[in-house]
Amino acid sequence: METSDATNPNRALTNTRFFDLKPQLSEPVLHALEQGGFEYCTPVQAATIPLLCSYKDVAVDAATGSGKTLAFLVPVVEIIRRYSSAPKRHQIMGIIISPTRELSSQIYNVAQPFLATLPNYKSMLLVGGVEVKADVRKIEEEGANLLIGTPGRLYDIMERVDVLDFRNLEVLILDEADRLLDMGFQKQITSIMSHLPKLRRTGLFSATQTEAVEELSKAGLRNPMRVEVRAETKSLNDSASLEKVASSKTPAGLHLEYLQCEADKKPSQLVSLLIENKSKKIIIYFMTCACVDYWGIVLPCLPALKGFSLIPLHGKMKQTAREKALASFTSLTSGVLLCTDVAARGLDIPGVDCIVQYDPPQDPNVFIHRVGRTARLGRQGTAIAFLLPKEEEYVEFLRIRRVPLQERKCVDDAHDVVPQVSVIFTNLDGMNRATDPC
Structure with a gap:
């Protein structure tokens, strides 16, 4: 509580x-x-x-x-x-x-x-x-x-x-x-x-x-x-x-943004965003369990994210592992939870400052519940959705459903981490290697 x-x-x-x-x-x-x-x-x-x-x-x-x-x-x-x-x-x-x-x-x-x-x-x-x-x-x-x-x-x-x-x-x-x-x-x-x-x-x-x-x-x-x-x-x-209180579908203290970039720029923009918010508590949503596993291995290996607490959580993990991951993130004052929608509904994780939707959901109801992990009980919070140029209509789609988003500019000088990501993944012997491949 x-x-x-x-x-x-x-x-x-x-x-x-x-x-x-x-x-x-x-x-x-x-x-x-x-x-x-x-x-x-x-x-x-x-x-x-x-x-x-x-x-x-x-x-x-x-x-x-x-x-x-x-x-x-x-x-x-x-x-x-x-x-x-x-x-x-x-x-x-x-x-x-x-x-x-x-x-x-x-x-x-x-x-x-x-x-x-x-x-x-x-x-x-x-x-x-x-x-x-x-x-x-x-x-x-x-x-x-x-x-x-x-x-x-x-x-x-x-x-x-x-x-x-x-x-x-x-x-x-x-x-x-x-x-x-x-x-x-x-x-x-x-x-x-x-x-x-x-x-x-x-x-x-x-x-x-x-x-x-x-x-x-x-x-x-x-x-x-x-x-x-x-x-x-x-x-x-x-x-x-x-x-009956106001008609907005999201908490009033929540600042909603979208960041539009090409797919090959998303990793660099994500890393830049994490560095900018290093002292904050962040949840990043991915579309699949495989994506969480992938980034859960790759991100900790990036030199720019050395010292970050990065914790994976998804529905295919064993129950004890899920409980341990959730408890670890809950206890942190700053850190990053990499997850699927298993954690998107109802959970009361204290002190979450920012929600990042690396893969935005098609269902606006899922979007609402994801961003609801921050700005709880009158607090302030930020939620950022990554969109591809071909997904620009998503903004209007949400606006019609009473979820307005403001544009967030890309970081022009973000360090390109894609080559590092490629090298890291190539050097791994598959996704089932030891939990600390670095």
Whole structure:
């Protein structure tokens, strides 16, 4: 959890304190919020928590970095707390579904101080990367009351474990719903919902609204309240403004740029950009896992980048390697993460200053979620997209979708690193050589 800006109202926060929300939050939850440094609500929290706590379904459209995780975790704990008796060992009271292992793990970790306020309740993280038989054995032996995980693993567990009781389930949360559908989890989500009682509370959270998300909302929610909020750069205290804030699709503190150059100039412009921002924390997105592997070997070998912390992360890495890479980058005050879209959704990595899209995505929704890793909760940040001359229409394409970009000039005297890159790659015995080929 990022707490540095949460203890006083700033440009990302409303004037509403968690203490002031109606219905009133329980003392244990308020204490957990206080201990975490959370006093004032962000707009999405101020708008959503009272609705869910009043037993209303919600469909929330909020920009990345707006505080969505607490917007659903706090109501989940409050709703479960109201249950009249202590749950039985295999009685499932709540489910939180998110698209990736990393995001599910992050939600699970953020949830722990709040779940600790619930006596006799047990939570369980269900994600890939762990043998499914081990999860089955653990949940059968130890039980669980709140499940947090990815749709694939949750679906597996529900199909394999007969002792789980969903009849009294109180709340279902679908986080990053658009990404859940983009990744092909419609079948699993539909199956999961078919096991659950219709008289439940459901929260659907998404940074973009698509036709598929709308269909999911119609199928899974009952008369939902719709909330559209973004990370605003002014304090908000007008209750009407909490339901719908400005229409921009990206955080207001984010400066969006594009840099146009020929393909053979991109490596040199990238290196020049990294040198210029050596003291900053940067995420670079590539199109494929192979590209991440390639640049993860080549860039550390360039003399100009000696001393840089360059960390690869992609979906084909083993789970332990992914966790180690993410933890390493999170702990840095300056450094570079080379990644695919495995890290583009929802993850709250503190202090990211700049996003570089070496390979821009075709889907504007993916673009929005990539750049949402910076300028979170009212902070300032920069996002730069590399474009080829033939891709110049991409700028207009994004502008129509309310994502305007400003042109960034190429560095004319950037040192040509392409010959060095060619030599480095030629000297390597393939991409599977030792991790430190230099």
